[in-house]
Amino acid sequence: MSDGRIYNFSAGPAVLPEEVLREAAAEMMNYRGCGMSVMEMSHRSKMFDDIINETEQDLRELLKVPANYKILFLQGGATQQFAAVPMNLMKKGVADYIITGRWAKKAYEEAQLYGKANKIASSEDKNFTYIPDCSDLPISKDADYVYICENNTIYGTKFWQLPNTKGKLLVSDVSSCFLSEPIDIEKYGVVYGGVQKNIGPAGMVISIIREDLISDEVFPGTPTMLKWKTQADERSMYNTPNCYCIYICGKVFKWIKNMGGLEAMKAHNEKKAKILYDYLDESKLFRGTVVKKDRSLMNVPFVIGDDTKEKKFIAEAKAAGFENLKGHKSVGGMRASIYNAMPIEGVKALVEFMAKFEKENK
Numbered sequence: 001m002s003d004g005r006i007y008n009f010s011a012g013p014a015v016l017p018e019e020v021l022r023e024a025a026a027e028m029m030n031y032r033g034c035g036m037s038v039m040e041m042s043h044r045s046k047m048f049d050d051i052i053n054e055t056e057q058d059l060r061e062l063l064k065v066p067a068n069y070k071i072l073f074l075q076g077g078a079t080q081q082f083a084a085v086p087m088n089l090m091k092k093g094v095a096d097y098i099i100t101g102r103w104a105k106k107a108y109e110e111a112q113l114y115g116k117a118n119k120i121a122s123s124e125d126k127n128f129t130y131i132p133d134c135s136d137l138p139i140s141k142d143a144d145y146v147y148i149c150e151n152n153t154i155y156g157t158k159f160w161q162l163p164n165t166k167g168k169l170l171v172s173d174v175s176s177c178f179l180s181e182p183i184d185i186e187k188y189g190v191v192y193g194g195v196q197k198n199i200g201p202a203g204m205v206i207s208i209i210r211e212d213l214i215s216d217e218v219f220p221g222t223p224t225m226l227k228w229k230t231q232a233d234e235r236s237m238y239n240t241p242n243c244y245c246i247y248i249c250g251k252v253f254k255w256i257k258n259m260g261g262l263e264a265m266k267a268h269n270e271k272k273a274k275i276l277y278d279y280l281d282e283s284k285l286f287r288g289t290v291v292k293k294d295r296s297l298m299n300v301p302f303v304i305g306d307d308t309k310e311k312k313f314i315a316e317a318k319a320a321g322f323e324n325l326k327g328h329k330s331v332g333g334m335r336a337s338i339y340n341a342m343p344i345e346g347v348k349a350l351v352e353f354m355a356k357f358e359k360e361n362k
């Protein structure tokens with residue numbers, strides 16, 4: 001850490017790799033000799049065209065995206081896709097939702113505006129501290145798709161096994177685990193995520209969509225901008241895209257490639273999470289809130305169970321350079337988001353700080 005930077009455990013917008021920020025800073029005044037920054041250039045310029053093409057190509061390589069899947073860089077965040085998914089996919093007007101947290105629930109509620117959304121499983125009975133058994137769910141015969149939120153940012157759970165959709169299309173919100181590990185794109189119809197968790201600045205969502213699901217046959221009245229076909233036909237440039245965000249995401253993709261790709265990223269993330277979970281499991285003061293087998297590698301909620309001590313911990317942690325550790329209000333306590341760009345030193349330092357706090361606050 002340098003330049004007065006702290007360890008930022010924010011759930012999103014979140015920490016970015018220092019190397020990426022430095023490169024962007026160096027290119028701010030004059031991007032590769034063109035005399036302007038990427039923020040100032042036309043999205044129709046050759047310069048920007050090269051940026052978006054290379055960004056897409058690098059993502060394709062990292063995730064091994066098959067040729068029959070389109071990659072779209074869209075605005076409106078992940079939340080906009082809560083509407084775009086049913087608008088583009090509900091041909092029979094029915095979809096099944098698995099409710100594992102607040103984001104899945106919001107997507108489910110949004111889908112009800114456009115058709116019949118069924119809740120086929122939920123972990124709300126225990127405040128979303130686990131992932132329900134999805135091996136034999138009552139999948140609707142006429143469902144157009146089955147929907148999950150793969151990593152639950154607020155509650156700290158992760159689907160380590162995808163649901164058995166009984167042949168139906170799987171749609172997954174991967175906002176908070178995007179590029180944290182390799183995934184098999186072919187198991188999904190649509191994978192999408194807001195980039196401000198693990199990839200880049202806020203204000204964009206990347207949707208990876210199987211080509212045959214992109215058509216003119218959409219929910220009546222679907223805005224032009226929300227039709228995936230509009231965006232796919234124009235390579236995400238039907239209107240002015242979030243150019244600067246695309247550029248930074250491209251830099252993060254190169255950073256991940258330099259780190260060794262997604263296998264290496266996964267090993268790095270497992271190592272980091274283990275340090276924190278191991279400590280939580282042996283601590284007599286702190287404890288994790290999630291069923292062990294469903295724990296996320298990215299978002300780690302934990303509590304003391306004493307409001308006064310939790311407030312004290314968060315304040316002292318902040319003073320010591322550990323920012324954004326306050327948990328989401330629906331879980332309480334603390335949450336450490338340890339995305340790709342969080343260095344292992346940050347997690348080690350946090351655990352040392354927690355151990356010290358534990359000693360002083362028995």
Ligand SMILES: *Cc1c(COP(=O)(O)O)cnc(C)c1O
Nearest residue numbers: 077078079103153173175176194
């Ligand atoms: C943050 C988050 C969202 C919302 O993202 P926006 O880009 O703010 O719309 C949706 N899903 C998950 C899993 C998230 O973590």
